Amino acid sequence: xxxxxxxxxxxxxxxxxxxxxxxxxxxxxxxxxxxxxxxxxxxxxxxxxxxxxxxxxxxxxxxxxxxxxxxxxxxxxxxxxxxxxxxxxxxxxxxxxxxxxxxxxxxxxxxxxxxxxxxxxxxxxxxxxxxxxxxxxxxxxxxxxxxxxxxxxxxxxxxxxxxxxxxxxxxxxxxxxxxxxxxxxxxxxxxxxxxxxxxxxxxxxxxxxxxxxxxxxxxxxxxxxxxxxxxxxxxxxxxxxxxxxxxxxxxxxxxxxxxxxxxxxxxxxxxxxxxxxxxxxxxxxxxxxxxxxxxxxxxxxxxxxxxxxxxxxxxxxxxxxxxxxxxxxxxxxxxxxxxxxxxxxxxxxxxxxxxxxxxxxxxxxxxxxxxxxxxxxxxxxxxxxxxxxxxxxxxxxxxxxxxxxxxxxxxxxxxxxxxxxxxxxxxxxxxxxxxxxxxxxxxxxxxxxxxxxxxxxxxxxxxxxxxxxxxxxxxxxxxxxxxxxxxxxxxxxxxxxxxxxxxxxxxxxxxxxxxxxxxxxxxxxxxxxxxxxxxxxxxxxxxxxxxxxxxxxxxxxxxxxxxxxxxxxxxxxxxxxxxxxxxxxxxxxxxxxxxxxxxxxxxxxxxxxxxxxxx
Amino acid sequence: xxxxxxxxxxxxxxxxxxxxxxxxxxxxxxxxxxxxxxxxxxxxxxxxxxxxxxxxxxxxxxxxxxxxxxxxxxxxxxxxxxxxxxxxxxxxxxxxxxxxxxxxxxxxxxxxxxxxxxxxxxxxxxxxxxxxxxxxxxxxxxxxxxxxxxxxxxxxxxxxxxxxxxxxxxxxxxxxxxxxxxxxxxxxxxxxxxxxxxxxxxxxxxxxxxxxxxxxxxxxxxxxxxxxxxxxxxxxxxxxxxxxxxxxxxxxxxxxxxxxxxxxxxxxxxxxxxxxxxxxxxxxxxxxxxxxxxxxxxxxxxxxxxxxxxxxxxxxxxxxxxxxxxxxxxxxxxxxxxxxxxxxxxxxxx
Numbered sequence: 024x025x026x027x028x029x030x031x032x033x034x035x036x037x038x039x040x041x042x043x044x045x046x047x048x049x050x051x052x053x054x055x056x057x058x059x060x061x062x063x064x065x066x067x068x069x070x071x072x073x074x075x076x077x078x079x080x081x082x083x084x085x086x087x088x089x090x091x092x093x094x095x096x097x098x099x100x101x102x103x104x105x106x107x108x109x110x111x112x113x114x115x116x117x118x119x120x121x122x123x124x125x126x127x128x129x130x131x132x133x134x135x136x137x138x139x140x141x142x143x144x145x146x147x148x149x150x151x152x153x154x155x156x157x158x159x160x161x162x163x164x165x166x167x168x169x170x171x172x173x174x175x176x177x178x179x180x181x182x183x184x185x186x187x188x189x190x191x192x193x194x195x196x197x198x199x200x201x202x203x204x205x206x207x208x209x210x211x212x213x214x215x216x217x218x219x220x221x222x223x224x225x226x227x228x229x230x231x232x233x234x235x236x237x238x239x240x241x242x243x244x245x246x247x248x249x250x251x252x253x254x255x256x257x258x259x260x261x262x263x264x265x266x267x268x269x270x271x272x273x274x275x276x277x278x279x280x281x282x283x284x285x286x287x288x289x290x291x292x293x294x295x296x297x298x299x300x301x302x303x304x305x306x307x308x309x310x311x312x313x314x315x316x317x318x319x320x321x322x323x324x325x326x327x328x329x330x331x332x333x334x335x336x337x338x339x340x341x342x343x344x345x346x347x348x349x350x351x352x353x354x355x356x357x358x359x360x361x362x363x364x365x366x367x368x369x370x371x372x373x374x375x376x377x378x379x380x381x382x383x384x385x386x387x388x389x390x391x392x393x394x395x396x397x398x399x400x401x402x403x404x405x406x407x408x409x410x411x412x413x414x415x416x417x418x419x420x421x422x423x424x425x426x427x428x429x430x431x432x433x434x435x436x437x438x439x440x441x442x443x444x445x446x447x448x449x450x451x452x453x454x455x456x457x458x459x460x461x462x463x464x465x466x467x468x469x470x471x472x473x474x475x476x477x478x479x480x481x482x483x484x485x486x487x488x489x490x491x492x493x494x495x496x497x498x499x500x501x502x503x504x505x506x507x508x509x510x511x512x513x514x515x516x517x518x519x520x521x522x523x524x525x526x527x528x529x530x531x532x533x534x535x536x537x538x539x540x541x542x543x544x545x546x547x548x549x550x551x552x553x554x555x556x557x558x559x560x561x562x563x564x565x566x567x568x569x570x571x572x573x574x575x576x577x578x579x580x581x582x583x584x585x586x587x588x589x590x591x592x593x594x595x596x597x598x599x600x601x602x603x604x605x606x607x608x609x610x611x612x613x614x615x616x617x618x619x620x621x622x623x624x625x626x627x628x629x630x631x632x633x634x635x636x637x638x
Numbered sequence: 639x640x641x642x643x644x645x646x647x648x649x650x651x652x653x654x655x656x657x658x659x660x661x662x663x664x665x666x667x668x669x670x671x672x673x674x675x676x677x678x679x680x681x682x683x684x685x686x687x688x689x690x691x692x693x694x695x696x697x698x699x700x701x702x703x704x705x706x707x708x709x710x711x712x713x714x715x716x717x718x719x720x721x722x723x724x725x726x727x728x729x730x731x732x733x734x735x736x737x738x739x740x741x742x743x744x745x746x747x748x749x750x751x752x753x754x755x756x757x758x759x760x761x762x763x764x765x766x767x768x769x770x771x772x773x774x775x776x777x778x779x780x781x782x783x784x785x786x787x788x789x790x791x792x793x794x795x796x797x798x799x800x801x802x803x804x805x806x807x808x809x810x811x812x813x814x815x816x817x818x819x820x821x822x823x824x825x826x827x828x829x830x831x832x833x834x835x836x837x838x839x840x841x842x843x844x845x846x847x848x849x850x851x852x853x854x855x856x857x858x859x860x861x862x863x864x865x866x867x868x869x870x871x872x873x874x875x876x877x878x879x880x881x882x883x884x885x886x887x888x889x890x891x892x893x894x895x896x897x898x899x900x901x902x903x904x905x906x907x908x909x910x911x912x913x914x915x916x917x918x919x920x921x922x923x924x925x926x927x928x929x930x931x932x933x934x935x936x937x938x939x940x941x942x943x944x945x946x947x948x949x950x951x952x953x954x955x956x957x958x959x960x961x962x963x964x965x966x967x968x969x970x971x972x973x974x975x976x977x978x979x980x981x982x983x984x985x986x987x988x
Contacts, residue, residue: 120759206710206741213704229742280743282759299768300758301946302938332936333945337827344832346840478949508951512696555696 087615087638089370095613095620095630096375097150101638103323103618108637110324110617113342114351115335117301122284123268124201125210129533130353132268133626136320136633137306137327138289139271142176142195142250143262145625147319147634153623154433154537156266157319160190160290164262171257171579174265178248181316185289185309190272192250193235196242198273203227203239207281212535214264218254229280236275258576259584263536292322304329321619323636336360339612343368348614348637353629355609361419364612372610373620374418378431378533378542378627379607381414381482382424383489384560385600388517389471389526396463398599401527402442404456406492408449410604413484419610423449424603426596431624432534432542433581434588437606441596456496468497471526474514478507482529485604489527500527511556520560528560531607533627539588540575547595548572561600568594660979668972675964680728683957685721693717697951698756711756714740752961753954755947762958766940770962773939775844776931777924779855780862781917787867789913792874796882797901807871814868823861823934830857841937858935862928866920873916874909881908907981914981918974919967926963 094100118131123139126132136144144159146152158164161176168175182190201208202216204227216223219241228236237244243251254261264270277288286295292314293306306327314322329351332338339360341347350356356364364372385392385401392398407423414420425444428435440446460466475486483504490500503523505513513519514528534542545551549564568591575587595601611630613620618636622628687694695711712718715738716727730736731751738745738754745761747754752762791811795804831839837857842850881887882905890900925940932941940959947955 117758119757204741205704205706206713207743209698209704209707209710227741281745285759300760300765301943302768332938333942334933334936337934337936340827340832341839344839508697508949512693 089368089615090613090620092369093373094370095149095373096622098621099149100373100613100620101618103636103638104321105618105636105638106323106325108324108616109326109328110635110637111347112327112329112349112351113338113347114329114331115333115338116352116354117331118284119210120284121287121298121304122208122211123198123271123287124208124273125284126268127211129627130351130629133353133629133632134329134351135268135271136291137293138287138291138295138309139268140182140190140290140317141266141268141270143266144319145266145623147321147631149621149623149631151431151433151624153625153631154431156262159266159317159319160195160272165265167579169253171259171577172254174252174254174261176250178250179316180248181313183290183311183313184274184277185294185311187311188274189247190290191247192244193237193247194272194274195250195270196237196239196244197228197275197278198271199242199269200225200228200231200237200239201273201278202269204229204280208283211269212267214267214535215270218258218261218264219252221255228275257579259579260536260538260540260576263538263541267536292317292320293327301331303331320633321636322633323618339364342612342614345614345616348617349620349630349635350612353609353611353626355419355611358415358419360612361610365418365610371613371615373613373622374608374610375622375628376421376430377607377609377629378429378537378624379531380424380427380429380533381421381485381531381604381607382427382529383473383485383602383604384528384530385602386517386520386525386528386560387562387600388521389524391463391465391469392471392526394463395599396459397465397469399442400456400459400463400465400496401493401498402599402602403452403459404493404496404498405489405602406449406451407444407447407604409488409492410485411449413488414481414605414607418608421605421608424605426592427543427546427601427603428539428588428592429534429542429606429627431537431627432539432588433537434539434585434592436589436592439589439592439596441593451492451495453496460496460498468493468499470499470501472501472503472524473527473529474503474505474520474523474525475529476507476510477504482531486529489529489602514560515556515558516554517552517557517562518554527602530560532558537624537627538575538584539591540572543588543591543595544572547591547600563595563598563600565594565598657979661976664972664975664979668968671968672965675968676729676732676961679957679960679964680725683953684724684728688721694953697953710741714738714754714756752958755952755954757950757952757955762954765943765955766958766962769938769940769943770925771844772841772937773925773928773932773941775851775855776858776862776928776937776939777921779859780866780924781921783859783863784865784867784870785917787863788870789874791867791871793878793901793906793909795871795875796878799879804875808875811868811871814864815872817865819861819865819930820934822864823857823931826857826861827935839935841935854935858931858937861934862924862931870913870916874913877909877912878905881905884908910981911978914974914977918970922967922970923963925966925970926959 090100118126119128120126121131121135123135126135140159142159142161143156143164146155146157156164160178160182162179165174165176167173178190178192184190199215202211202213203225205213207229220239225239231238241253243253245251272290273283274288285298289295289309292309292312294309296305296307298304308325330347335357336359338350339356342350343360343364385398387393411417411420411423422437423444425437425440430437443452460468473486473489475482486502490502493500503525514525520528532542532546545558547559547563547568549569552559552562552564571587571591571594575584578584578587613630616638618638619634620630621634623631695708695715695717698711716724727736731747731749731753733749735749735751736747738747745754747761750763752766754761755765758765791807795807798804827839830836838850838853841854844851887900887904890904929941929945931937932939933945940962944956944959947959
């Protein structure tokens, strides 16, 4: 390990060296008063200069008038069609990969619309209007036949790669096939692979013996303009899944395999000029992209720059100084930046609801959480208001969570409040909690352990809040801060969870795609209980919930799908498997020169990058 | 550390041959030290995880924990190979380069191959080589400033012992030593950059725009130099005071040499010995990454890279920076040893 140079040990070493020397006592003395006067002048100068600096940036966040607080929520802030300029992002986190097959971060999927297109994509519109699917490379939405098992698309004519060659149905098939090459292209979701080839018969394009490397039987490409998907069984979310970046075309002769993410070959309005991981990205216009083929992407700026640094406070400083337009990671301002922004630049701030729910899960394999009444005791005994405060309060933390379906998922209902949390104004319901403890056979409470990631200070704060409120009903809680980088092998491993007596696991979750399948299936369906990388922390093995998910994937009618989603949410809440903390909100920054800014449900409340422009 | 004899006494005993022998001996020792470091680093990164049953592959597969993905990473990393084979590949990579193969994908990592980052799909050496100039630029500028500040303040303090200059310099030095980088760094950014707008708060690569680079580096240089300059001032003062009390200084004065000559030619030479020793270690470690300075000022150098790598458990990158730091310290110390040989003839005979 490297030793940071500027550590206290270094200073003491120098100190020792000095004291080793022979210090000679001097008789010369400077008058004390003179010394004190000089010191006072130095200190006063420093203080007055610092004071100058503190309030000197009450500008507009760069580029004229700000659009106003929450101007980008439910509506478009600074609507404009002006082209040109450079859109400047800053972030503290690089994508896990810019390869559309491998990326899994929400902001990366959002950014990928600059350089990748799919058969269908989400509408460029605020809030829930963004959930609607629109044709992208395809002429129209899918023609679904064979009882929901066949999806057929015809491609547009003027869709092109950055070298001017047309995007073909074979390119799309090849791009999707890459998902099967998990041994080389790990990291991304594998929904299409699981749906089209549940038995894992196909070995992926790199091990494909066929000449054209297009050996996957479930996708047919009768000609360059037609692509047909044959599903073994219907899945009503299939088209939603095809709208995600891992369904993007990739051209075989441009596939650099594991290194593709370093310079993806573009078929969108921008192409990569340069990319240095953890330093930055420069995108320039792709002159071969034709606006006529793409009604979704506005492609207003001439250039898009991303700067990556490691210091979140410094990122906020630069955003507030107007050096950059938006946070690439879309995770909101840090506490210091947030306070300053709300005080001095409120017009540049939006406070969107994100797709995330922050919660505690109760693994039923850990006693006494096998008993529903013990689980309910924790839900009633928790002080939801203090959990909300620990998450950052109503603006930066979010609204108090009442159930487990986030507002961006159709079928959600924030007013569904089975434990009366909101009715009780977030306070703990101690009498109910004690009743439940009696029913659970533990009237004096019990001991358990909370597992919390050590690299998320806010989560540690919620664990401490929960610990304090549960103590009042006799539940003694120990907090175990585990290595946050090892989530899948610790809380994702049910054996480890049981061995470590993790009765309460603190986590957060957002939808991969905005339906109850995309959000809830990995959390609540028994088939998702895995020996490693498990996300069904509560170990829910409820056949009636599984059956509801089966119904959902078969159902094509939207209103019925919403009803099923709502039913699943109710079953999860009635089972008391989870204690929801908050429906997450963030305080996010938009520069004054940013145009067409709005938060969209498609990317869990993030700004829709593909629409942004600059004044 | 401080010579007790006059330089001239031994000047005749150390000829060019002795210097050469001395340098060769030091080079050999440095090479042995580097190999030992590599072995130690290899053990930490490969052997210990094997013993403790940690599977590094799980850190590289991302959110998706597909079994094929894990197997692919293990294959590419060669984690299933016997430890001696891994050790051989490790040294082979550094000396002549190596291949990483898995799932029908092969990547050749040219020498010096310090490994391959599965987080960024890049060989480690190019990542480090890209960031090294930023850190070198930071170190070089800071060293110049802190030597200027430190030596001047130290010498003046020692010669004007007890004067207002001495006291003022030592109070400032105490402040410099006591204030951490993230404090002085943030205050200086708030005041001089965001507040008064005197200097840039963004890093610009030197090849893009020299004056923007210079403007962006002033605060990091000064902040870093304040800390080190303070330490060097105190050390210089103490050493100088000790040297000025030596017999040979009295002899020099007795010979009738002017005070300036006594200080420059006799006192300074002795004073420099511990300074150079410390400088060697400091510079070496600084090249390994000034993590706090680079993070505070968002400089894309090695320190920032290693901080990111630690956060993401990007082991090969951490390994690479560890090797670079260790090598830089060894090389800097080698240079210091050679410099000793030049300025202090007794060392050649040691």
